Amino acid sequence: MEEEFLSHRHSNYIFIFLLAVCTLLLSARLSSYVRGLKDLLFYVVIPSPQSAARFIQSGQKLSENLTQIVKVHQENIELKKTLGRYAFLENEYYNLKRENTRLRSIAGLDIPGEKKPVIAQVIGREPSSWYQWIVINKGFKDGITIDAPVISVVNNVPVALGRISESGVNSSKVVLITNILSALPAMSRTTNEDGLMEGQNSGTLKLNYLSRNLSVSIGDEIVTSPLSYVFPSGVLVGKVEDIYQHKDEPYSYAIVKPAVNLNSLREVSVYIQVK
Amino acid sequence: MKRISGYLILFFAGLVIQFGWSQYLSYKGLSPNFLLIILIFIGMFRGSLTAQLLGFMWGLSWDVVSVDLFGSHALLLTAVGFLSGKLNRKWDEDKVVNQIIITFAASVAFWFGLFCLYFIFGQGEYKFRLNSIIFFQPFYNMLVAPAIFWLGERLLDIFDVRKEEEEY
CATH class of the missing domain: 1.10.287 (Helix Hairpins)
Incomplete structure (x- = not known):
């Protein structure tokens, strides 16, 4: 006590x-x-709270890294599945190509040559003629020839951009599909109806010479036609935004929004003939 | 020696929790006053001596890292430690209601004490400024207190520290 x-x-x-x-x-x-x-x-x-804060931060980084690893692992599984599907499609493609070549030779038709892409960077563009042409950093030294198709990739889908109009040693000039001088045979992907895609020196294209019975509708995807001399068939060009029809004219026309974003062109592919 | 090492670890752990980790429990600048709650726990379970010494050391450290009146936190936490130690063996510290009441009262007393110290010693730029945190923190502390008491009791069990063995 x-x-x-x-x-x-x-x-x-x-x-x-x-x-x-x-x-x-x-x-x-x-x-x-x-x-x-x-x-x-x-x-x-002061070192003890600082060390604690650093410990917490490193813990957060660790958890972020672990999350990333899990995500990458899941992505890897998905990509492997996709790759397997593409391997199957590639095999199918070569089989069909061989069959096509054989059948064309039996039918006495010309066999189209092999094409390969050349990746080029956009190095020039004039603001006063924004929708008319661009300059790329590859020329005939890289195998680029006049009228070679120039394709851009949007969301992993190849889309028509233009064609080579002039080819220098290390650079080339590309006439864009929006150029008023550009005319490209195109068709609706859903109805296969052909028309002529014309540039308007603006952000839209005009698909002319469509039949009056309006088999093309708003929202339809327009792709290059097999009639095209420059582009391979089936390359996406754009989507129908509007359709116009005058009672005095024998044809109707559609306004098409190009699939390619012409304001953010950085890299393009030029398809050249393999010798 | 073992006891001193334990208190040193507790001292640094308190600093880490209050100044390093409490920000992760903060909402719009309002975070619980962990040192105050731990101090009440230690006072009620271990007595005045330990609580007031730890309160003094924590308060002094708080004064060092803050821009408030130097010595104000040391004085207030020492007083909280001493007074909560006086409740040792007098209140049933295992009762959640008691934990909540004592924490709320100590939190309010802490802010009131700080106001008084500023009133007495504050000069020039040292002025006590009222803000919403002063009003809400006692409630936040009150809510956090049972969890800290529960955790503290578990830790005492783990390290085999009995309530009865300690000083006053």
Whole structure:
């Protein structure tokens, strides 16, 4: 009992002492001694919260990395499946190509030559003729010839961009499909109805010479026609935005929005003939 | 020696929780005052001496890292430690209601004490500024307290520290 009482007193004395120290610090907080003490304590105390914060941050990074690994793993599984499907399609493609070549030779038709893509960067574009042409950094040294088709890729889908009009040693000029000089045989993907896609020096194209019975409708995808001399058949050109029909004219026409984003052209593919 | 090492670990752990990790429990700048709650727990379970010494050290560290009146947190946390230690063996610290009441009262007293210290010692740019955190933090502390008490009791069990063995 006596021991307990003494411990209580002991505790009370320490409390009074600590209170006195605190009051002293409060009263003399601006003196150099107190500032020195504060600086000293700062170097003792501050590393622990900082280390804790770093620990938490590294933990967060670890969890982010783990999430990324899981995502990449899932993506890898998906891509492997896709690759397997493409391998099957590639095999099918070569079989059909061989069959096509054999049948064309039996029928006495010309056999189309092999084409390969050459990737080029867009290096020039004039603001005053934005929808007319671009300059790319590959020329005849790279095998690029006049009238070679130029294709861009949008969302992993090849889309028609233009054709080579001039070819220098290390650069070429591409006439865009939106150029008023450009005319490209195209057709509706759903109805196979042919028309002539004409550039208008603007952000839209005009699909002319459509029949009056309106087999093309708004939203239809327009692709290059087998009649095209420049482009391979079936390359996406754009989507029908509007259809116009005048009672005095024998044909109707459609306004098509190009699939390619002409404001963000960076890399393009030029398809050249393999010798 | 073992006991001193334990208190040193507790001291640094408190700093880490309060200044390093409490931000992850903050909502619009409002975060619980972990040091205050842990101090009440230690006071109620271990007595005045440990609680007031830890309160002084934590308060001094808080003063060092903050731009408030130097010595204010040290004084207030020392007082909280001492007074909560006085409740040792007098209140049933295992009761959640008691934990909530004492935490709320201590939180309000803490802010009121800070206001008084600023009123007495504050000069020039040292002025006590009222804000919403002052009003809401006691409630936040009150909600967090049972969890900290529960965790503290489990830790005491793990390290085989009995309530009865300690000083006053």
